[in-house]
Amino acid sequence: MTIDEYILTHIDEEGALLSTLNRDANVNLLRPRMLSGHLQGRILKMFCRILRPRRVLEIGTYTGYATLCMAEGMEEDSLIHTLEINDEMEDFIQKYLSVSPHKDKVRLHIGDAMEIIPQLDETFDLVFIDADKRLYSEYYDMIFPKVRPGGLILADNTLWDGKVLEKPHTSDKQTIGILAFNEKIKKDERIEKVILPLRDGLTMIWKK
Incomplete structure (x- = not known):
C-alpha cells in the first residue's frame, strides 16, 4: 500500500455520485487527470465546512467534481458561481449536477x-481558480x-508537475503563466499565502 492509498482509506469516502462521475471521466474524457479527485475534493469540502462561505x-x-464537493460542505442558502469556457462539457456537468442533492447551491455559467x-x-x-x-x-x-x-x-496546479523548477521553453505559455502568477503572489503585500504540496500544488491566499 502506498501513502496515497493509505490516506484515501482513512478519510471520508467520496460517495456514490462522485465515484461514478470520477469513473465516467476516466473512461470518456481526454484529460481525466484534470479532475480534482477524492483527496482534494474532501479538502475543498472541509474548507467550506470551516469557512462557511455564503458566496463561492x-x-x-x-x-463539476470540485463544484459538488464544495457544495456538499456549504450551508443551504449559500451559492457557488462556477464558470466553464468549454461548452462541450455542459452535458457532462449537468448529468451529475441535476441529480445532486446540492444542485440548488450551484449556478453554472458557460463562457469566458x-x-x-x-x-x-x-x-x-x-x-477556487x-x-x-x-x-x-x-x-x-x-x-x-x-x-x-x-x-x-x-x-x-501552482507546482505544475515540478516544471516551476525549470526554465520554461518560450512556447510553454502555461508554465510561464504559472511562474508569473507565483511571483505575483509572492510579492503581494495585501495577502498572506502558503503553497500546499498537494497533488500538483494548491496555493492558499488569505486577503488581509
Whole structure:
C-alpha cells in the first residue's frame, strides 16, 4: 500500500455520485487527470465546512467534481458561481449536477471567465481558480476586488508537475503563466499565502 492509498482509506469516502462521475471521466474524457479527485475534493469540502462561505466563485468547472464537493460542505442558502469556457462539457456537468442533492447551491455559467466575472454582482468568501494557467494572473487581478477582507483564494496546479523548477521553453505559455502568477503572489503585500504540496500544488491566499 502506498501513502496515497493509505490516506484515501482513512478519510471520508467520496460517495456514490462522485465515484461514478470520477469513473465516467476516466473512461470518456481526454484529460481525466484534470479532475480534482477524492483527496482534494474532501479538502475543498472541509474548507467550506470551516469557512462557511455564503458566496463561492469557481473558475474552471471541468466535470463539476470540485463544484459538488464544495457544495456538499456549504450551508443551504449559500451559492457557488462556477464558470466553464468549454461548452462541450455542459452535458457532462449537468448529468451529475441535476441529480445532486446540492444542485440548488450551484449556478453554472458557460463562457469566458474574463467576460462573466465583471457581470457578477457578488462579494465572495471563497474563490477556487483552476482554469487556463496562462491567465492565472489576470483572473487574480479581476477577482481580488470582489473577495471580502478575510476571504480565501485557492489556486490549483501552482507546482505544475515540478516544471516551476525549470526554465520554461518560450512556447510553454502555461508554465510561464504559472511562474508569473507565483511571483505575483509572492510579492503581494495585501495577502498572506502558503503553497500546499498537494497533488500538483494548491496555493492558499488569505486577503488581509
